[in-house]
Amino acid sequence: MISQLIDNRYQILRLLGTGGFGQTYLAQDLGRASKPLCIIKHLKPASHDPGFLEKLEQLYNRQVDILGKLGIHDRLPTLVAHFREEQDFFLVHDFIEGHTLDNELRPQMVWQEFQVTDFLKEMLVILNFVHGQGVVHGDIQAENIIRRYRDSKLALVDFVTIRQEQIQMQSEAGQIFLTIAVSTPGYKDEGEELQPQFSSDIYNLGLVAIRSLTGMAIDQLPRHPDSGEILWEPQSSISVELEHFINTMVQPQPEARYQSAAEALRVLQRLTEFYDLPAPGSADTFVQTETELLPPTDHSSDSMFGALLEKEQLQQIEPLLSPQSKASSGKSASETALPLQQPLVLGGLALALGLLVYLGFALLRPPQQDWQKVLDQAQAERSQKKYPECIQLADTLPPEQQLYNQAQSLAMNCQLDPAQDLARVGKLSEAIALLGKIPAGQRGYQQAQQLMGQWSDSLLAEAAEQYRRGDLNIALATLQQIPASSPVSKQAQEAAASWQQESQTNNQYLVQSRAALDGRKWQEAIDLVDNVKLLGQKVPRDSAYWKQTIEPIVQNAETELQKVNSGAFSASPSPDLSPTSPSPEASPSP
Incomplete structure (x- = not known):
């Protein structure tokens, strides 16, 4: 169904998932001015028994009503539309970015x-x-x-599920059991029953x-x-x-x-x-690994950190020092540098220095309200489209801070924003190329891949629409904007080859049809032009391609056929159609 137009409005872009009752697609709503993305759930009945379908439709309509109620909440997807094509059911809701x-x-x-x-x-x-x-x-x-x-x-x-219900009906094939579901079932807890x-x-x-x-x-x-x-x-x-x-x-x-x-x-x-929640950033509420709790202790000087420690803090560190290091405090270096004592003295000094470094880092870090100011400033930089500055500020927040996840989300947005700015002004190929520079495993990579896929799908859908209008050259140029790194690159290449082949076949039919007109073979001309197809389907009579290329041939042939049928034989040759019907050489359009 990719590239297919559903309900004359929704352009299918990508298959997102398949479940027991159908598929879920990412689509573009061409019926709204902004052409927003949307989600389409395609539900297929398990049986075509008339009684079964009637009951299924009743439950489906009830579920649509409930989805409509849920759609008034800001944190839930809004139901955009629901419709039925033949015996299949469709639900459309908005896409949450x-x-x-x-x-x-x-x-x-x-x-x-x-x-x-x-x-x-x-x-x-x-x-x-x-x-x-x-x-x-x-x-x-x-x-x-x-x-x-x-x-x-x-x-x-x-x-x-929207109040899952089971249908049990008797049909020629035996009993049918069905639980209506809106999407694919996921994890269920051990105590959950059917309902x-x-x-x-x-x-x-x-x-x-x-x-x-x-x-x-x-x-x-x-x-x-x-x-x-x-x-x-x-x-x-x-x-x-x-x-x-x-x-x-x-x-x-x-x-x-x-x-x-x-x-x-x-x-x-x-x-x-x-009860009071533990303060943000306290050691008992944030854990990475034990080796990351203390900063490195291989500093050669403690002057910068020592100057920040008060006397009481130094007294708290003193009990942690080894006895040898305490004893050495009143002696000269020559008195304390005995071979057996040196390793203990050095070990104690290393421990003390490590604690000085750790406490120094703790005191250097701004309080919570200052981190909020940093985050606010980063947001301000984003508002001014200063994306590198936004990322730099957001990345200064340490992982143990309450605002860390929010800061990381902001930094990721600033990383993706330049490409999204390009996409908003229609420069999708440049936007895709920019996101393609984000390496795998780096922050924002998954989101970049998703955006690249969406924009590539949009380019593919746009090219298909251009080709459907008969603008082959423009459609091919649009396909060329899809980079090789795009998830739909292979599909774009296959579409280009298919459209060019179909266009060549169409041009052959058009040439033969015009030749039939010149030979006064009116019905043959109509039959030949009837073979012209776009995207494997007959050309709609209300399309620009039909009116510009096919309609002049059909109208001329039908007019001459009416004359023949009425007995008014025309000996004059067929009129020149070249002004309204471009030749294959003049136009690469199908």
């Missing part, structure tokens, strides 16, 4: 407690609205949570929280052999209150969990009122 939360949950990098609390609150507010409409999401996971590029807020996508429950969403959201706190995938964590509970607590260091809250979310038995987002949200709000 951003990156999935999965990109932020890096292995061995754990979130701080306040980050997880903020995340849970934000998601529970969204779920509270969803559950309030009587809807279960059914597949909450990091891959289905998007952080929007425009404001860094979270959005929930890919609803698996998903609100607590299933709570469970899966709790799994995302555990993953963010431990830096580990859920299947990497052990479970209790009897109860089946996930034993994740040893991998995290958070307050007992939040630990208990998350454990309630992920209880194996559904009845033991919070039964709705509203209940969980009320508990979490009360919980955070009664």
Whole structure:
């Protein structure tokens, strides 16, 4: 279906996924002035039994109504349209530009407690609205949570089921069982039955929280052999209150969990009122690896850092020094430089120097409010399109800071913005080439590949439309703008070869048709021109190509046929069609 026009409005650009009930596509809405991207879900019935299809359509229409209600929320995809073609059903909703939360949950990098609390609150507010409409999401996971590029807020996508219902009907082939679903089913918790429950969403959201706190995938964590509970607590260091809250979310038995987002949200709000979250950046809320907790200690001088330490801080370090180093403080170098004592003295000095360096770095780092100023300044640089300065400022925030993820998202946006600026003014080929310079594994690479694919698809769709109008040369020039590194480069090359071959065949039919007119073979001329095709399909009579190239031949032949049928034979040769019908040599168009 790639490049196909659905409902005379939606240009299919790319297949995103295939499930048990159909496919999901990225498309472009040509019916709106801005031609925005959108998502199309194509649902195919499992049976063509009339009674089955009638029941299926009733449930489909009910689901459309519910999707329409959900679409009024800013954090959910808006339902754009729904329609039916023959026995297939289509849902269209808007495309949310951003990156999935999965990109932020890096292995061995754990979130701080306040980050997880903020995340849970934000998601529970969204779920509270969803559950309030009587809807279960059914597949909450990091891959289905998007952080929007425009404001860094979270959005929930890919609803698996809108009140899943089972159809059981009797047909000639036997019993048919079908569960209606809007998209491909995903992860289900152990306590979930056929009918998903609100607590299933709570469970899966709790799994995302555990993953963010431990830096580990859920299947990497052990479970209790009897109860089946996930034993994740040893991998995290958070307050007992939040630990208990998350454990309630992920209880194996559904009845033991919070039964709705509203209940969980009320508990979490009360919980955070009664205990203080650990301060951002404290050692017990952020863990990378033990070797990265202390800066390198191979400095030859401590003057810069020592000048920043107060007397009380030095007294706190003194007990950590070795006895030999303490004893040496009142002696000369010659008295303390004994062979057996030297390694101990040097070791103690190295330890002290390391602690001085660490404490110096801690005191040099700005407080939280200053990091917010840095981030605000980086955002201001972005607003002025000073992208290198934006990236430089955003990258100064250390990983343990509360604003780190937001800073990294901003830096990535500033990395992608120059290309997006080019794309907005129609310079898609330059934009694609710019993104192609981002190496694999670097920040923004996945997002760059996605944008390159979208823009390449847009160029391919634009070229197909140009060719459909009969502008072969312009279409080929558009295809040449798609770089070799693009995901659709091979498809573009194949399209160019196919269109050129089809154009040559069309020109042959046009030449033969004009020759038939000159020989007064009116019907033959019509039959020959009827073989002209664009993209493998007959040319629409309302298209510019038909009116400019084919219609003059058909009108002339039909006029002469009417004369023959009426007995008014014309002995005059056919009129010269060259002014309105370009020859193959004059026009490369099909």
